[in-house]
Amino acid sequence: MKEFSTLSIKETISSLKNKDFSVSELIDFHISSMENGRELNAFITETSDIARKKAIVCDQNYSKGEDKPLEGIPIGIKDMFCTKGVKTTASSKMLENFIPPYESTVTQNLWDDGAILLGKLNNDEFAMGSSNETSFFGEVKNPWKNSMDNFTVPGGSSGGSATSVAAGIGLASLGTDTGGSIRQPASFTGTVGLKPTYGRCSRWGIIAFASSLDQAGPITKTVRDCALLLNSICSYDPKDSTSSQKKIPDFEKATDESIKGMKIGIPKEYEADGISEDIIEYIEKGKEWLVESGAEIIEISLPHIKYALPCYYIIAPAEASSNLARYDGVKFTHRVDAENIIDMYEETRSQGFGDEVKRRIMIGTYVLSSGYYDAYYLKAQKVRAMISQDFKEAFSKVDAIYGPSTPSTAFELGDKKKDPLEMYLNDVFTVPVNLAGLPAMSVPVGLDKKNLPIGMQLIGNSFNEESILSIASCIEKSAKFDLNPNRWWINE
Amino acid sequence: MAIDSKLVERIAKLSRISLTESEVKNLSSDLDNILNWIEQLSELDTEGINPVFSSFDEEEIKYRSDEINDGGYREDIISNAPLSEDGFFLVPKVVD
Numbered sequence: 001m002k003e004f005s006t007l008s009i010k011e012t013i014s015s016l017k018n019k020d021f022s023v024s025e026l027i028d029f030h031i032s033s034m035e036n037g038r039e040l041n042a043f044i045t046e047t048s049d050i051a052r053k054k055a056i057v058c059d060q061n062y063s064k065g066e067d068k069p070l071e072g073i074p075i076g077i078k079d080m081f082c083t084k085g086v087k088t089t090a091s092s093k094m095l096e097n098f099i100p101p102y103e104s105t106v107t108q109n110l111w112d113d114g115a116i117l118l119g120k121l122n123n124d125e126f127a128m129g130s131s132n133e134t135s136f137f138g139e140v141k142n143p144w145k146n147s148m149d150n151f152t153v154p155g156g157s158s159g160g161s162a163t164s165v166a167a168g169i170g171l172a173s174l175g176t177d178t179g180g181s182i183r184q185p186a187s188f189t190g191t192v193g194l195k196p197t198y199g200r201c202s203r204w205g206i207i208a209f210a211s212s213l214d215q216a217g218p219i220t221k222t223v224r225d226c227a228l229l230l231n232s233i234c235s236y237d238p239k240d241s242t243s244s245q246k247k248i249p250d251f252e253k254a255t256d257e258s259i260k261g262m263k264i265g266i267p268k269e270y271e272a273d274g275i276s277e278d279i280i281e282y283i284e285k286g287k288e289w290l291v292e293s294g295a296e297i298i299e300i301s302l303p304h305i306k307y308a309l310p311c312y313y314i315i316a317p318a319e320a321s322s323n324l325a326r327y328d329g330v331k332f333t334h335r336v337d338a339e340n341i342i343d344m345y346e347e348t349r350s351q352g353f354g355d356e357v358k359r360r361i362m363i364g365t366y367v368l369s370s371g372y373y374d375a376y377y378l379k380a381q382k383v384r385a386m387i388s389q390d391f392k393e394a395f396s397k398v399d400a401i402y403g404p405s406t407p408s409t410a411f412e413l414g415d416k417k418k419d420p421l422e423m424y425l426n427d428v429f430t431v432p433v434n435l436a437g438l439p440a441m442s443v444p445v446g447l448d449k450k451n452l453p454i455g456m457q458l459i460g461n462s463f464n465e466e467s468i469l470s471i472a473s474c475i476e477k478s479a480k481f482d483l484n485p486n487r488w489w490i491n492e
Numbered sequence: 493m494a495i496d497s498k499l500v501e502r503i504a505k506l507s508r509i510s511l512t513e514s515e516v517k518n519l520s521s522d523l524d525n526i527l528n529w530i531e532q533l534s535e536l537d538t539e540g541i542n543p544v545f546s547s548f549d550e551e552e553i554k555y556r557s558d559e560i561n562d563g564g565y566r567e568d569i570i571s572n573a574p575l576s577e578d579g580f581f582l583v584p585k586v587v588d
Contacts, residue, residue, distance in 0.1 A: 101568035198547050212546040238556065242548040310530040321507065328508070330581050335574035341584045346510035358509055359522055362500070365507045366523070379533055381543030386536070388544055421525055437547025462547075 004029040005168030009073055009225040012171060016062055016072055023058040023072030023116075027051050030074045030118055033169045039489045040141050040167055042160040044079050045087050045120040054116045061114065070232055071114030076164045076173040079120040080127055081107050081216070082205040086117070090207045091135035092125045094352035097333045104205025105240070106174065106216045106233040113232045118170045121160030125354045126324065127176055127209045130184060130426040132159025133417050134356040142189055142410050143167040143485040146450045152410035155185030155426075161219045162189040166485060172220040172229055176206060178213045179312055180405075180430025183442040186219050187405035187455025190444040190483050192226045192472070193219045197463045198437030199244035202237030210319035213312075213434040221483055223443060223473045227251035230465065246463055254466035255473040260294030264471065265398035267302045270429070275407050278448035283404060286445060286456050289478035290402070290471070298398055302390040307383050308432035313424060314367050314380035315435070320357075321364025327352060359420060388436040391459075400467045401459040404429055405442040409452035429457055439465045443472040444481040453481070495524040 004026055007015070015021060031048045051074060058072035082088050082100035089095045103111075111117070124134040131153035132140040142154040143166045154163040158175030162185035165173050175182040177195035186193025194217045201216045208214065218229035230251040237243040266287070275283075287297055329335035329348030336347035353361070367376035394401060407428060416423045433440040439462075442455035456475060458468040500520045504511045511519065566579050575582035 098572055101565060101571065199549075199552070212548075241553055242546065244548075244552060304536070307533055307536060310533050313526065313530055314533075325508075329574065330583055331569075331573055333572055333574055338584065341586050342508070343510075344584055345508040349508055350510040353509070358507075358511075358515075359519065359526075361507050361509065362503050362519060362523060363526060366503050366527075369503070369506060375534075376530070378543055379538060381545055382538035382541040383533055383536060385541050385544040386538070388547065420522055421529055424526075435547070 005033060007171070008222045009070070009171050009220070009228055010222070012073065013071070017067070023062065024052070024055040026072060027055040027074055027116060030170055034119060036490050037167050037169050040143065040163050041138050042122055042140050042163040042167070042169065043076065043119040044089055044091065044122050044137050044160070047086060047117050047119050050086070051116050051118055058114060058116065068112070068114035070110065070228065073115045073172070074118040074170045075110060075115045076118050076121045076161060076170040077107055078123050078158050078161050078173065078175050080123060080176050080207045081174060082207065083107055083117065083120065086120060088120065088207070089137070090126045091123050091137055092352065092354070092357070093136045094327045094334045095332060096136070102205060105202035105235065105237045107205070109233050109235055115232070121164060121173060123160055124157035125357050126207070126320070127157040127178055127181055128320070128356050128360055129156040130180070130423050131416065132156040133413070134354055136354060139413060141413070143489070144189065144410060144452050145486065145488060146410070146412065146452055151413045152452065153188065153413055155188035155410065157181040158185050158219065162186055162191055162193065165189070165191045165219050165221060166483060167489070172218055172225055174216060174233070175219050177215050177217055177434065178210050179316060179434050180427040182217045182219060183405050183430050183440060183455070183457060184427060186442040188410040188453065190453030190481060190485070191219050191221060192223055192441065192443055193217065194226050194230065194441035194465070195433065195439060196230065196234060196465055197439040199242050200234045200439070200463070200465070202235060202240040202243045204237055204239040208323040210316040211323065212319060213316060223469060223476050224252060224255045226441070227255050227469050244463070249466055251465060251469055254469040257466070257470040258294065259290070259470050259474050262295045262400070262467065262471065263298050263398040264290055264295050265298050265300035265394055265401045266403060267305065267401065268299050269302055269305050270403045275404060276409065276448065279404050279407070279409070279454055282445050282454050282456065286402065286475060289475055292478070293474045295471070300394045300398060300401070302394060302432070304383065304386045304390050305432050308387055308435055309424065309428055311380045311383040311387065312431045312435060313363065314376050315384065317360040317364035318368050318377050319364070321361045321368065324357070324361055356420070384435045387432055391436045391438060395461040399461070400471055402471070403457055405455035405457040409448050409450065409454055433459055438462055439468060441468050441472055443475050444483070445475060445479040446481060495520055495527060
């Protein structure tokens with residue numbers, strides 16, 4: 001059997017064109033990987049039948065020479081994207097049996113380009129979490145165990161998306177990123193994850209968490225694959241009023257561009273304590289790679305960046321409390337019967353939502369409540385303006401910003417579950433980007449002393465994903481990261 | 493300000509979530525910790541700063557023409573309702 005699992009999308013497509021193997025063979029391989037990988041708990045719903053049926057059509061398209069850009073490529077989809085006729089749960093009991101009557105725009109774009117749905121991926125409930133431990137369907141395990149042979153978290157909220165790609169199940173996945181939910185899990189699993197500029201991808205059909213921050217994006221094995229997926233999912237969509245009509249470039253081309261002469265900023269605020277030593281070592285190594293490739297490193301300042309996290313924990317819960325008001329026991333599957341309508345609402349929401357979701361709805365309700373709105377919500381939106389201004393000034397001097405994706409590598413399962421605040425601090429480097437709506441990605445650079453992947457983050461100016469793809473591609477070539485965790489989940 | 497169980501119960505009421513006694517106790521301490529940490533924003537002077545509610549360029553937001561261009565999915569939409577009758581959502585009695 002061909003080593004399908006080690007191939008990138010780019011390599012797979014060229015093999016399919018060469019008739020080295022068929023789409024049906026490829027899909028059968030990935031279905032059995034999915035079945036053998038159930039201990040990882042990455043998938044909530046396996047769509048093997050859909051995948052096998054479409055594989056036949058894809059093979060015919062290759063024979064006829066009518067293959068589209070992602071023809072036959074198996075892709076897992078985070079369970080936050082509505083998929084027509086396929087259960088979509090947001091990893092919540094509230095939507096345990098929800099079957100959307102429509103398809104999200106970004107997933108439709110993938111299917112139109114020939115990609116195949118392999119299954120729906122586990123995540124933190126309603127995308128609220130940084131470890132994939134808040135899912136109603138149970139925690140997801142990171143394919144990378146630490147050097148003490150203990151299980152680690154895959155990060156979150158797109159934990160299933162990151163785990164599946166790192167484990168070689170499916171060739172890529174889609175995640176959503178509201179405060180780091182693509183980049184942090186990509187960093188924890190040694191994969192490439194990109195959050196596009198706010199407005200690049202349609203939000204239509206994505207279960208809403210915080211609408212002014214949510215964006216869809218790919219998790220892949222390589223930077224080029226990431227660009228290939230971006231080429232497919234980005235589009236103007238009249239069904240999303242904040243979908244941009246700006247021209248969409250060929251992102252793949254950007255991965256071949258030289259970074260010679262590029263100015264890359266490193267925020268001096270990132271030197272703050274709390275970053276693990278191994279990560280600091282790789283920040284320095286990365287700087288050397290960039291300089292060797294002809295880029296210029298410039299120190300910049302983002303003076304208000306330390307306020308991003310508390311600012312986010314006002315804005316995101318506020319928007320969530322409003323977005324999640326729709327789960328009232330009337331429209332979406334889950335309902336607890338009661339004598340009167342108020343009791344029905346309260347009991348339905350009490351039983352349907354998990355602890356973290358309740359916590360965030362409560363924070364959001366509080367900061368929006370009468371008497372506190374100005375002190376919290378309005379204040380946070382002003383701080384957001386100051387953070388955006390910091391980035392604007394930085395991007396008048398540099399083409400991109402470079403730094404770590406996370407302060408630590410993957411922590412052990414259960415480690416931070418008890419203290420919500422400690423969990424929130426994980427997103428310290430990823431959250432500022434969402435507040436300012438900028439594109440950013442995590443690219444793997446190496447392993448730490450615990451044998452766990454380290455990711456570096458690149459932040460681009462608004463609607464300039466191309467620069468960060470070029471830089472990431474350069475880092476990838478220098479780092480030569482080997483995405484090859486010990487496959488403990490396969491019972492021989 | 494300190495978050496006590498009375499305030500938690502009030503927020504829960506506004507959120508339409510019923511809580512058990514132990515949930516009220518845990519949430520009081522969680523929310524107290526989180527809001528105390530958020531309090532650090534007050535050290536920033538935001539006088540004269542215009543709030544930003546979205547990073548999206550407002551000039552790009554276009555009004556669409558006010559016409560029906562899609563619809564007729566009543567059965568599809570109702571299909572996920574826990575209780576329905578004759579194409580309507582069914583709810584407990586609201587008005588006495």
